[in-house]
Amino acid sequence: MVIPRRALESGPWAAPVAAEPVHATVRLPGSKSETNRALVLAALSDGPSQIRNGLEARDTRLMRDALRVLGVTIDDSDAGVWRVTPPARFSGSGTIDCGLAGTVMRFVPPIAALTDGTVEFTGDAAAEVRPMGPLLDALYDLGVGLDPVQATGLPFRLTGTGEVAGGPLIVDASTSSQYISGLLLAGARYRNGIDIRHRGATTVPSRPNIDMTISMLRERGVHVELSAPDRWIVAPGPIRAKDVTIAPDLSNAAPFLAAGVITMGSVTVPDWPTVTDQPGDHIRRILTEFGSRVELTPAGLVVTGQYPLQGVDLDLHDCSELTPVVAALAAITPEPCRIRGVAHIRGHETDRLKALATELNQLGAHVREESDGLSFRPRVLHGGDFATYADHRMAHAGAVLGLIVDGVVLDDISCTSKTMTGFSALWDDMLDQSAEYAFGQSGADAQAQGQDS
Structure with a gap:
């Protein structure tokens, strides 16, 4: 007993x-990591798609709500199948609550950079001490407006101009692989794609998570080149809509x-x-x-x-x-x-x-x-x-x-x-x-x- x-x-x-x-x-x-990547890619894709067995949890609810702020339509009334319809153009302004979800904090800002409005990112008190500086530095280098300009974490405001030029970036991803994944996920939608090099005091942690990101991008027809260690190149182009079942x-x-x-x-x-x-x-x-x-x-x-x-x-x-x-x-x-x-x-x-x-x-x-x-x-x-x-x-x-x-x-x-x-x-x-x-x-x-x- x-x-x-x-x-x-x-x-x-x-x-x-x-x-x-x-x-x-x-x-x-279902996997949180796969679910939130699938949601992001569905939001960035060239048409509607379905996600089966998506994880129902706080982190994934926060991700769905964040993408809705950016104009994405997500029908999750059927717990077994979520239907995601991307907008013709990311737009709108509002506040995104990241909670304590690293994937929301680090995957959504590179998408918000494609909007033509101002988005405020907030989160739990504990989230405010989680590192984000290298990602925000990268977005600033890409011409994205930030307030405060020297922001290193939550809260902050991001103002987009409707498109991002993309191109080469230097990122110190010593503290999180999510900086790389976040930029890779959105990179194909940038005008020149994205070319990321990691330079930091230590190696990138949790590399299997980057491998997961790359695999999911390639499954949707995105060309990702690994030409050298600690370098990732994503060619510009469409992200093909794909129905998926989460493991x-x-x-x-x-x-x-x-x-x-x-x-x-x-x-x-x-x-x-x-x-x-x-x-x-x-x-x-x-x-x-x-x-x-x-x-x-x-x-x-x-x-x-x-x-x-x-x-x-x-x-x-x-x-x-x-x-x-x-x-x-x-x-x-x-x-x-x-x-x-x-x-x-x-x-x-x-x-x-x-x-x-x-x-x-x-x-x-x-x-x-x-x-x-x-x-x-x-x-x-x-x-x-x-x-x-x-x-x-x-x-x-x-x-x-x-x-x-x-x-x-x-x-x-x-x-x-x-x-x-x-x-x-x-x-x-x-x-x-x-x-x-x-x-x-x-x-x-x-x-x-x-x-x-």
């Missing part, structure tokens, strides 16, 4: 403890797969793609390094926990959104662990390195914050409060730990709605399946004993 729990979508949330190994099949909603969100799969690992159970995620640019696909390699059995089967991706967890030394530079869940596993591993290559996540929804070190150590872990990651030494954890910092990935980490550490209480579970509406209900369903599995197993064992006697 599952220990009683609170399945709330707001306020403090007592993370449920797994009374038995987790055995469940978890069907996940499951592989990053959001991480806490559920980790549940199977941390409880020595087994979790299946159906419809796992055999080929994908989603950074979340790295979770297969990561969980294998922890010693888990990972199999891609006709039923989906199946992950089975193996005892004991093995120590890891992981470079998560290309899949940094997985860091919080990986850190939760590392904190309970009976061998030293290290996560590196993720200095840039200090500028995500919160400073994730500081937040993880603080909250894990308060539960008794031995975590040391390093310049580009975290190091872990084995410790026995105990219950306590776990702050989420309004960060959905932090909430995922706390939920995973709560499965085996009694008394973990998250200050807010509602932040998970950023990329997954109803996370706690899906979490509860996973544990209900596990209870039913355990009951079935005990019944089968009793029957077998009866036959033996």
Whole structure:
């Protein structure tokens, strides 16, 4: 039987403890990264298109509302199929609420530059400290009007002239790959296309996200040239309308797969793609390094926990959104662990390195914050409060730990709605399946004993 729990979508949330190994099949909603790119490309395309299995979450609602401000028509009355009709010409003025969505903050301004009006960009208080300076510098270099001129983040006003010349740009994308993706997505609509070169102190993080952007552009007939490292050229021309079906969100799969690992159970995620640019696909390699059995089967991706967890030394530079869940596993591993290559996540929804070190150590872990990651030494954890910092990935980490550490209480579970509406209900369903599995197993064992006697 599952220990009683609170399945709330707001306020403090007592993370449920797994009374038995987790055995469940978890069907996940669509990818946030794919959904918001598909919405942007549909808005920029040469005709109407449809998006199936689009993620219904705060980030994608903010993206739809942002595009509507720019004159895009989006009919999302049918939850299964969204119909997007681009305007003949981007126009209008208004205010765009970016919330805490990096994709809205960084993908929409290059489109707003094509309008003939003034658009104000605002967001959550936490979003105002997220870096945007390199993107805004690039737009200023392209002749886009900004107020204030020296803006480095939200809030700001952008005034377009109806078209953008485009051409060569130097961008320091050390802190976010989204600067590159945002400019690439709109680049084909600029008069001369766009020629982007990255120059910065460090390499571009989360490159699979740029690969995803390029793949989705090419699927719509856009010519993208990769003539040299850290250089991306998009030729001017139409973006062909394309109906698409969004794949499951592989990053959001991480806490559920980790549940199977941390409880020595087994979790299946159906419809796992055999080929994908989603950074979340790295979770297969990561969980294998922890010693888990990972199999891609006709039923989906199946992950089975193996005892004991093995120590890891992981470079998560290309899949940094997985860091919080990986850190939760590392904190309970009976061998030293290290996560590196993720200095840039200090500028995500919160400073994730500081937040993880603080909250894990308060539960008794031995975590040391390093310049580009975290190091872990084995410790026995105990219950306590776990702050989420309004960060959905932090909430995922706390939920995973709560499965085996009694008394973990998250200050807010509602932040998970950023990329997954109803996370706690899906979490509860996973544990209900596990209870039913355990009951079935005990019944089968009793029957077998009866036959033996």
